[in-house]
Amino acid sequence: MMQMKALRAMVIAIAVATPFAAQSQEVDYDRLIAEWAKGRGEIVTPSAQKAALKAAAEGFSTKAISAGLNHEAADKIALAITDAGYVVAKPHGVTAKWSTGEYTFAWEDSGQFEAISKALEPELIYASLDRFPSIIVVVEPVPPVDYVTEINGETVTSVEKGVYRVDPGDVVVRVTRPTHPDCLWKGTLETGAKQQVDCKL
Numbered sequence: 327m328m329q330m331k332a333l334r335a336m337v338i339a340i341a342v343a344t345p346f347a348a349q350s351q352e353v354d355y356d357r358l359i360a361e362w363a364k365g366r367g368e369i370v371t372p373s374a375q376k377a378a379l380k381a382a383a384e385g386f387s388t389k390a391i392s393a394g395l396n397h398e399a400a401d402k403i404a405l406a407i408t409d410a411g412y413v414v415a416k417p418h419g420v421t422a423k424w425s426t427g428e429y430t431f432a433w434e435d436s437g438q439f440e441a442i443s444k445a446l447e448p449e450l451i452y453a454s455l456d457r458f459p460s461i462i463v464v465v466e467p468v469p470p471v472d473y474v475t476e477i478n479g480e481t482v483t484s485v486e487k488g489v490y491r492v493d494p495g496d497v498v499v500r501v502t503r504p505t506h507p508d509c510l511w512k513g514t515l516e517t518g519a520k521q522q523v524d525c526k527l
Contacts, residue, residue, distance in 0.1 A: 351443040377493035378454035393441030402429035459515035473503035
């Protein structure tokens with residue numbers, strides 16, 4: 327009898343706890359970007375990641391303030407997004423963590439949880455990355471991959487056929503290989519543009 331009561335109590339506890347667990351919104355922005363890039367076989371340059379996070383943070387702030395979140399809370403969460411930090415929203419409140427700090431805020435009304443959870447959806451960062459221009463760097467001959475690829479002065483991972491997401495604007499691609507002249511490309515790329523850079527080294 328005692329076992330039946332204990333089992334019934336456990337089932338009730340799970341039934342009560344599960345909806346709250348399912349409702350929580352947990353976002354790790356560094357991991358989101360890494361998974362997005364891996365799923366597409368692309369590489370997001372450091373400056374593109376920074377620009378995408380900034381755009382996502384601005385989009386979040388606009389939605390959050392419209393939903394009635396106070397400016398301090400919105401700014402702290404936006405800071406965590408910009409810093410590729412971690413944000414978790416639960417029915418009772420939200421916690422934001424970034425490289426130099428942490429902020430916890432209790433909802434002022436029940437409607438804020440749903441609105442803020444929606445504003446934290448991964449689509450915000452995905453949309454920013456999808457809009458960014460891409461550069462395809464093709465080096466011949468390969469293998470070996472014994473060359474260095476730089477985009478706007480940043481060294482990026484070199485692969486046999488590298489597809490790189492960059493932020494819009496002026497772009498400089500430089501590929502260097504020992505005992506060969508540098509392969510250099512300069513241009514201006516707008517949102518959504520694609521550019522192939524062929525290097526025979």
